[in-house]
Amino acid sequence: MPKIVDHEARRRHIAEAVHRVIHDKGMESVSLREVAAEAGMSMGAVQYYVTTKDQMLLLALERIGIWIGERVAAVAAHQSTPLDVLRTTVLELLPLDEERSYLNRIGLAFQASSVMSENQAAAMRMGYSHLLSFLAEQIRAAQTAGQLAAHLDAGKEASILYAFAQGIVNATLVGHYTPKEVAALLDYHLARLRAG
Amino acid sequence: MPKIVDHEARRRHIAEAVHRVIHDKGMESVSLREVAAEAGMSMGAVQYYVTTKDQMLLLALERIGIWIGERVAAVAAHQSTPLDVLRTTVLELLPLDEERSYLNRIGLAFQASSVMSENQAAAMRMGYSHLLSFLAEQIRAAQTAGQLAAHLDAGKEASILYAFAQGIVNATLVGHYTPKEVAALLDYHLARLRAG
DNA sequence: GCTTTTACCATGCACTCGCATGAGAAAGTG
DNA sequence: CACTTTCTCATGCGAGTGCATGGTAAAAGC
Numbered sequence: 492m493p494k495i496v497d498h499e500a501r502r503r504h505i506a507e508a509v510h511r512v513i514h515d516k517g518m519e520s521v522s523l524r525e526v527a528a529e530a531g532m533s534m535g536a537v538q539y540y541v542t543t544k545d546q547m548l549l550l551a552l553e554r555i556g557i558w559i560g561e562r563v564a565a566v567a568a569h570q571s572t573p574l575d576v577l578r579t580t581v582l583e584l585l586p587l588d589e590e591r592s593y594l595n596r597i598g599l600a601f602q603a604s605s606v607m608s609e610n611q612a613a614a615m616r617m618g619y620s621h622l623l624s625f626l627a628e629q630i631r632a633a634q635t636a637g638q639l640a641a642h643l644d645a646g647k648e649a650s651i652l653y654a655f656a657q658g659i660v661n662a663t664l665v666g667h668y669t670p671k672e673v674a675a676l677l678d679y680h681l682a683r684l685r686a687g
Numbered sequence: 688m689p690k691i692v693d694h695e696a697r698r699r700h701i702a703e704a705v706h707r708v709i710h711d712k713g714m715e716s717v718s719l720r721e722v723a724a725e726a727g728m729s730m731g732a733v734q735y736y737v738t739t740k741d742q743m744l745l746l747a748l749e750r751i752g753i754w755i756g757e758r759v760a761a762v763a764a765h766q767s768t769p770l771d772v773l774r775t776t777v778l779e780l781l782p783l784d785e786e787r788s789y790l791n792r793i794g795l796a797f798q799a800s801s802v803m804s805e806n807q808a809a810a811m812r813m814g815y816s817h818l819l820s821f822l823a824e825q826i827r828a829a830q831t832a833g834q835l836a837a838h839l840d841a842g843k844e845a846s847i848l849y850a851f852a853q854g855i856v857n858a859t860l861v862g863h864y865t866p867k868e869v870a871a872l873l874d875y876h877l878a879r880l881r882a883g
Numbered sequence: 884g885c886t887t888t889t890a891c892c893a894t895g896c897a898c899t900c901g902c903a904t905g906a907g908a909a910a911g912t913g
Numbered sequence: 914c915a916c917t918t919t920c921t922c923a924t925g926c927g928a929g930t931g932c933a934t935g936g937t938a939a940a941a942g943c
Contacts, residue, residue, distance in 0.1 A: 496920070517803040519715055522900060535922045544901065596802055602857040603799035606792055607713040612861040619863045647875045650855075650864075654872070655847055658854025661798040665808040667815045668846075676850070679843045683879070691940085692890065718930065731892045740931065 501540050502550060505530055509551035510597050518600040521548065549610050552601050556618040559584070559594070563625070573632035574639065574681075577652075580626065581677055584656050586663050587670040595660045602657075623649050630684075640686045648684065655680065697736050698746060701726055705747035706793050714796040717744065745806050748797050752814040755780070755790070759821070769828035770835065770877075773848075776822065777873055780852050782859050783866040791856045798853075819845050826880075836882045844880065851876065 508530035512521050523544060527534040541547040566583045570576040586595040605611035626649035633639040659676065662668050668676075704726035708717050719740060723730040737743040762779045766772040782791040801807035822845035829835040855872065858864050864872075 518799065523902080524899080533922050535924095536920080538902080539920065542902090599802060600799045603714065603796045605857065606795060606860050615857070615861045616863050619858055619861075644875065647872055650872055651851055651876055654851045654854035654858070656850075656854065657857070658850035658852065659846075661801065661811070661853070662815055662850070664802050665811045665815075667812050676843055676846055679840065680847055719932080720929080729892050731894095732890075734932080735890065735892095738932085 498540065503554065505537060505540055505547065506551045506554035509547060510555070510593075513551070513597050513600050514593055518604060523547070545608065545610065548604065548608075549614065551597075552605070552611050552614050555594070555597060555601065556614060556621075559598075559618070560621065562594075563622070567629075572638060573629050573636055577626065577629045577633060578677070578681060580629070581652060581656050582674065584653075585670075585673055585677070586660055587673060592664060596664060599660055599664070619653075623653055626653055634686075637686050639684050643684060652680070694736065699750065701733060701736060701743065702747045702750035705743060706751070706789075709747070709793050709796050710789055714800060719743070741804065741806065744800065744804075745810065747793075748801070748807050748810050751790070751793055751797065752810060752817075755794075755814070756817065758790075759818070763825075768834060769825050769832055773822065773825045773829060774873070774877060776825070777848060777852050778870065780849075781866075781869055781873070782856055783869060788860060792860060795856055795860070815849075819849055822849060830882075833882050835880050839880060848876070 505526065508526050509521060512525050512529050516525070521544075523534055523537055526547065527537045530537065537547075541550060562583055563580050566579050567576045570579050583591065584595075586592040601611065601615070605615045623646075627645045630639060630643065630645040630648050630652075634641050634643065634645065655677075659668065659673055663670070663673055701722065704722050705717060708721050708725050712721070717740070719730055719733055722743065723733045726733065733743070737746060758779055759776050762775050763772045766775050779787065780791075782788040797807065797811070801811045819842075823841045826835060826839065826841040826844050830837050830839065830841065851873075855864065855869055859866070859869055
């Protein structure tokens with residue numbers, strides 16, 4: 492077996508090129524040629540790892556899911572209390588700086604795209620399940636620790652919290668809210684969940 | 688001035704064709720030809736009313752805004768209390784049946800699209816302003832009527848409520864939530880805002 | 884009845900698209 | 914060395930893209 496190549500690395504490289512194209516020129520500009528150019532490889536090379544455009548987009552979407560998972564795990568690890576984990580996690584998912592806007596632009600594009608593709612829809616559902624159960628778990632932990640009110644329905648609160656975060660994304664990217672206002676909205680909402 | 692034609696009607700006709708194309712085949716499938724075919728007119732006729740594709744999309748986005756405004760006004764008119772208006776308005780914006788899913792699919796596509804186009808972003812901001820001030824107004828009225836707790840920040844509550852509605856859209860369209868669950872989430876959230 | 888204005892249409896152009904194909908370079912094994 | 918396998922590339926194909934152009938039919942004003 493010659494010319495041993497790390498397929499995983501190549502796929503990641505392609506996925507990240509897709510991300511950049513989506514961010515810079517929009518989902519409509521994603522094409523095999525454009526992505527190949529962005530990835531610095533020939534079109535044939537891209538086709539070797541990804542046979543169709545749909546597959547390429549799915550790869551990029553799955554990579555986003557992995558990336559989000561990693562980011563959340565990373566920031567959550569530095570917090571001391573469940574409520575801190577909760578707040579920091581949601582903040583990490585909001586477009587409050589350039590890097591998080593980057594992620595959210597791509598995420599928003601896939602929200603629209605996933606409605607038209609069952610494969611992408613399935614990937615989305617998996618991402619929702621993971622994130623929502625993580626958030627619900629943190630809410631329950633915060634309740635046990637006496638940080639959040641005991642009467643809250645952790646599952647519903649997680650859904651509402653995450654829906655809020657997702658729903659504020661476009662309005663923020665489009666300039667209706669400033670990052671400060673978004674953070675204030677989050678804290679306002681979290682405040683009412685507090686125990687006492 | 689010969690062959691007098693209702694331009695407004697023609698533009699609306701084109702906009703609605705764009706909506707159908709977005710809904711049926713996705714934003715990527717929107718082209719002058721595709722829209723012309725959907726509208727049952729020649730490509731040249733479409734070009735007469737809309738000179739560029741961007742203009743066509745902007746027209747379709749503005750029409751969505753108008754449509755939403757009309758729908759909200761219509762359902763709100765049949766309610767007796769501010770809280771009923773609030774709840775019914777938000778329900779009207781959620782993808783709980785086929786017609787509202789239709790609207791939300793298109794809206795979601797434009798959320799992604801508006802991030803890449805300043806014209807569309809401006810149209811979005813205007814839509815947000817109108818809807819959010821309407822919601823905030825209803826919250827204040829409900830507070831005055833003693834239906835909602837007086838200590839609530841009406842502006843922030845409106846933002847959170849609408850963000851929740853927007854943020855639940857993709858998850859619902861993709862099948863993560865059932866319409867019943869979404870309605871239950873809304874009622875769960877509204878319940879905690881009640882006076883008492 | 885001629886001109887002007889409005890509305891519409893068919894077609895052409897340069898370009899891009901997704902995807903398929905076949906050739907060939909690189910790297911390991913016998 | 915030949916040989917196989919893995920990887921990469923250039924190119925071609927048919928179709929579709931946004932947009933521009935030139936022409937034409939119809940109705941109103943003079």
